[in-house]
Amino acid sequence: AENIGVRAIDVYFPSRYVDQVELEQHDGVSAGKYTIGLGQSKMAFCDDREDISSACMTAVQNFMEKNNIPYSDIGRLEVGTETIIDKSKSTKTVLMKLFEESGNFNVEGIDTTNACYGGTSALFNACQWMDSSAWDGRLALVIAGDIAVYAKGSARSTGGCGIACILVGPDAPLALEFPLRGTFMEHIYDFYKPNMSSEFPTVDGPLSVTSYVRAVDHAYSAYLDKLEKIENISNPSLENLDYVIWHSPYTKQVVKGFARLAYNDFTRSPDAPQFADVQQFKDVGREESYTNKVLEKAFINVSKTSFAAKTERSLLAARNIGNMYTGSVFFGLASLLSQVSFDELKNKRIAMFSYGSGCTASMYSFRVRADTTEIAKNLDLANRLESRTKVSPAEFEAIMDLREKTHNAIEYEPTGSVESMFPGTYYLQKVDSMWRRAYGRT
Numbered sequence: 001a002e003n004i005g006v007r008a009i010d011v012y013f014p015s016r017y018v019d020q021v022e023l024e025q026h027d028g029v030s031a032g033k034y035t036i037g038l039g040q041s042k043m044a045f046c047d048d049r050e051d052i053s054s055a056c057m058t059a060v061q062n063f064m065e066k067n068n069i070p071y072s073d074i075g076r077l078e079v080g081t082e083t084i085i086d087k088s089k090s091t092k093t094v095l096m097k098l099f100e101e102s103g104n105f106n107v108e109g110i111d112t113t114n115a116c117y118g119g120t121s122a123l124f125n126a127c128q129w130m131d132s133s134a135w136d137g138r139l140a141l142v143i144a145g146d147i148a149v150y151a152k153g154s155a156r157s158t159g160g161c162g163i164a165c166i167l168v169g170p171d172a173p174l175a176l177e178f179p180l181r182g183t184f185m186e187h188i189y190d191f192y193k194p195n196m197s198s199e200f201p202t203v204d205g206p207l208s209v210t211s212y213v214r215a216v217d218h219a220y221s222a223y224l225d226k227l228e229k230i231e232n233i234s235n236p237s238l239e240n241l242d243y244v245i246w247h248s249p250y251t252k253q254v255v256k257g258f259a260r261l262a263y264n265d266f267t268r269s270p271d272a273p274q275f276a277d278v279q280q281f282k283d284v285g286r287e288e289s290y291t292n293k294v295l296e297k298a299f300i301n302v303s304k305t306s307f308a309a310k311t312e313r314s315l316l317a318a319r320n321i322g323n324m325y326t327g328s329v330f331f332g333l334a335s336l337l338s339q340v341s342f343d344e345l346k347n348k349r350i351a352m353f354s355y356g357s358g359c360t361a362s363m364y365s366f367r368v369r370a371d372t373t374e375i376a377k378n379l380d381l382a383n384r385l386e387s388r389t390k391v392s393p394a395e396f397e398a399i400m401d402l403r404e405k406t407h408n409a410i411e412y413e414p415t416g417s418v419e420s421m422f423p424g425t426y427y428l429q430k431v432d433s434m435w436r437r438a439y440g441r442t
């Protein structure tokens with residue numbers, strides 16, 4: 001198959017959010033900590049009516065209805081998530097419920113898990129299936145998303161919730177540039193979920209932040225080396241990437257990640273004219289650079305214009321929803337496609353940086369080769385974000401307490417609000433005595 005990649009993309013996020021200015025006041029932190037310090041405006045969340053299966057069903061069913069795709073056209077379905085409600089049964093198998101009516105049970109793929117990276121691995125799997133002799137000519141769906149919740153404390157404001165649904169096919173408007181890929185993986189305890197009885201991760205915040213940046217260095221560097229070799233480009237740099245989409249735990253981290261691309265370009269070509277003002281960092285060692293705040297600021301400054309052109313518009317969802325873990329990069333892609341016209345995107349390269357704690361990271365890219373207008377129209381992202389309902393921080397906290405108390409509950413009927421949900425949303429009706437879950441749809 002030729003030009004395998006993203007044929008279409010849609011996203012699901014819950015109808016309710018908490019405002020980050022109000023959350024700063026409620027949490028008693030200094031004004032600006034969440035909104036300027038972390039760069040967040042709103043945070044989406046759900047109550048006990050939603051779990052990872054219901055949220056993924058919502059994303060898939062709405063996508064298939066909106067795009068008019070029969071379930072019989074799908075030969076592979078991959079789910080990337082780190083929101084685990086069962087140690088054996090995959091979310092993919094729950095999604096097979098949606099295929100029943102079509103009679104299509106011949107669908108490969110299961111769940112892929114490692115922090116925020118599972119969706120990227122799922123996408124690679126789907127594209128590689130299509131590129132292989134195992135492909136049977138049908139399309140693939142990649143679902144990437146999470147319910148991102150943290151225990152009370154400094155990390156809670158970096159939660160969020162969202163699921164992306166991506167249709168992978170040949171002759172795609174966004175063609176994956178197969179050989180252009182740089183990956184970095186190592187063993188590190190920065191963010192992990194060892195407590196099986198809790199929804200919350202165990203987090204070493206400062207370590208996760210430096211780990212993210214180290215992964216940017218390595219993945220970007222490996223990506224540029226491929227570019228140099230495969231496309232015969234000498235001194236490849238940020239100049240060769242038209243847009244850069246990021247895993248966004250909060251948008252300030254993305255600003256820092258982007259600045260790091262400039263820093264890496266500087267280490268590769270310190271005498272390039274755009275680096276005239278940062279010559280004083282020539283002798284700073286790489287290890288030292290991770291904690292050097294003056295250096296960080298200087299490279300944020302150097303990369304400001306480039307950031308505004310190549311990344312800013314991809315942060316619409318991240319800023320207004322929060323972290324969506326595996327869904328985050330794809331919400332970035334959806335934001336870019338809905339904010340930038342095809343006239344501008346045409347023939348451009350979109351690079352993606354995916355980071356999952358633990359850690360796993362890749363930089364890879366798409367080439368825009370056909371019209372994206374229909375995708376943008378179907379996404380209708382800005383309007384849909386605007387149509388949500390604001391909830392007070394006190395109510396948000398009560399809902400988080402409810403989720404915490406009822407996590408893993410057996411013989412349980414949720415009490416959360418079905419009325420507040422967007423039309424077409426799946427919700428949890430009941431968990432029976434054998435932990436079997438029943439769902440309804442609004």
Ligand code: ACO
Nearest residue numbers: 030031032033036037038154155158191205206208212249
């Ligand atoms: N006005 C403006 N800026 C402020 C204000 C204020 N009033 N108050 C604080 N800030 C700035 C700080 O200077 C800091 O900026 P810096 O990052 O440039 O140094 C920033 O806001 C954050 O403040 P901290 O005091 O460092 O925040 P805290 O210690 O509460 O924790 C953290 C932040 C570590 C990100 C925490 O929220 C966390 O653990 N989150 C989850 C882990 C995470 O998301 N990691 C990222 C990658 S891994 C992943 O995706 C899960």
